[in-house]
Amino acid sequence: xxxxxxxxxxxxxxxxxxxxxxxxxxxxxxxxxxxxxxxxxxxxxxxxxxxxxxxxxxxxxxxxxxxxxxxxxxxxxxxxxxxxxxxxxxxxxxxxxxxxxxxxxxxxxxxxxxxxxxxxxxxxxxxxxxxxxxxxxxxxxxxxxxx
Amino acid sequence: xxxxxxxxxxxxxxxxxxxxxxxxxxxxxxxxxxxxxxxxxxxxxxxxxxxxxxxxxxxxxxxxxxxxxxxxxxxxxxxxxxxxxxxxxxxxxxxxxxxxxxxxxxxxxxxxxxxxxxxxxxxxxxxxxxxxxxxxxxxxxxxxxxx
Numbered sequence: 048x049x050x051x052x053x054x055x056x057x058x059x060x061x062x063x064x065x066x067x068x069x070x071x072x073x074x075x076x077x078x079x080x081x082x083x084x085x086x087x088x089x090x091x092x093x094x095x096x097x098x099x100x101x102x103x104x105x106x107x108x109x110x111x112x113x114x115x116x117x118x119x120x121x122x123x124x125x126x127x128x129x130x131x132x133x134x135x136x137x138x139x140x141x142x143x144x145x146x147x148x149x150x151x152x153x154x155x156x157x158x159x160x161x162x163x164x165x166x167x168x169x170x171x172x173x174x175x176x177x178x179x180x181x182x183x184x185x186x187x188x189x190x191x192x193x194x
Numbered sequence: 195x196x197x198x199x200x201x202x203x204x205x206x207x208x209x210x211x212x213x214x215x216x217x218x219x220x221x222x223x224x225x226x227x228x229x230x231x232x233x234x235x236x237x238x239x240x241x242x243x244x245x246x247x248x249x250x251x252x253x254x255x256x257x258x259x260x261x262x263x264x265x266x267x268x269x270x271x272x273x274x275x276x277x278x279x280x281x282x283x284x285x286x287x288x289x290x291x292x293x294x295x296x297x298x299x300x301x302x303x304x305x306x307x308x309x310x311x312x313x314x315x316x317x318x319x320x321x322x323x324x325x326x327x328x329x330x331x332x333x334x335x336x337x338x339x340x341x
Contacts, residue, residue, distance in 0.1 A: 049237035062221055077319060078270060078319045081319040081320065081323055082319065082322055082323040082326055099318070099319050099320045099323075102319070103319060154317060156295050160306060160310045160317075160322060161310075163307045163308075163311045164310040164311070164313070164314045164315065166311070167311050167312070168311065170251075172224060172225045172228035172229065172250060172306075173228065173246045175229055175307065176228055176229040177229075178263060179229055
């Protein structure tokens with residue numbers, strides 16, 4: 048089980064307190080679809096994903112991005128028990144959504160980049176390290192129930 | 195061989211022109227050593243790497259970071275011929291430096307993240323996609339001569 052130090056938890060929660068989940072969520076999902084275009088296969092019914100601007104402006108992308116990032120907020124409240132917190136979502140992504148777990152790492156990467164672009168210098172090396180540890184922990188937790 | 199579109203080349207080159215190679219290079223290498231501490235093993239002779247501030251302020255880290263990123267500047271000038279451009283460096287990293295090629299991907303991630311902190315909204319999804327394509331291709335080119 049991954050262990051977060053007190054400093055790492057502070058780094059994560061203090062930054063999270065300033066995140067606009069709706070905006071960041073839409074941006075994270077949008078960038079995933081732009082930067083890793085094969086991920087669009089999971090969102091057939093989202094309408095127009097034909098260009099970067101279509102994707103970033105797509106209301107379904109924004110709505111779903113908000114949903115995904117809100118769920119990420121749960122991770123932050125349960126940093127000591129990520130596997131437990133994400134057990135059901137892990138089963139869902141395996142059994143119903145059929146998502147290759149590698150994509151969780153890609154989304155984690157995109158989230159880190161968005162935080163970097165939003166927070167600039169405030170996204171210090173140690174804040175970055177804590178966040179990268181968290182997104183890796185979440186990706187692992189989401190893959191945990193795969194069979 | 196990886197192919198870059200005209201738009202991707204423009205995205206990369208235009209951002210690169212605004213990069214302070216000395217500043218960004220030091221930051222990229224510093225963050226690599228903070229976020230992925232095992233990479234410190236390649237830099238035994240660099241002196242004090244005992245904390246985030248020691249690493250980020252370490253003059254050898256800054257100097258070497260500048261060297262590494264300057265070499266990356268070569269990639270930007272030779273986007274159509276990365277494997278040849280990095281052939282010698284690939285042999286060096288395999289035969290003399292014994293660096294696991296996975297670390298090239300980690301450094302590539304750091305470059306994207308530091309660019310995001312510096313350029314913020316200007317680091318658009320399209321820019322990010324082009325840069326991630328480049329850093330991946332450079333990582334592959336650097337691994338190409340491994341045996």
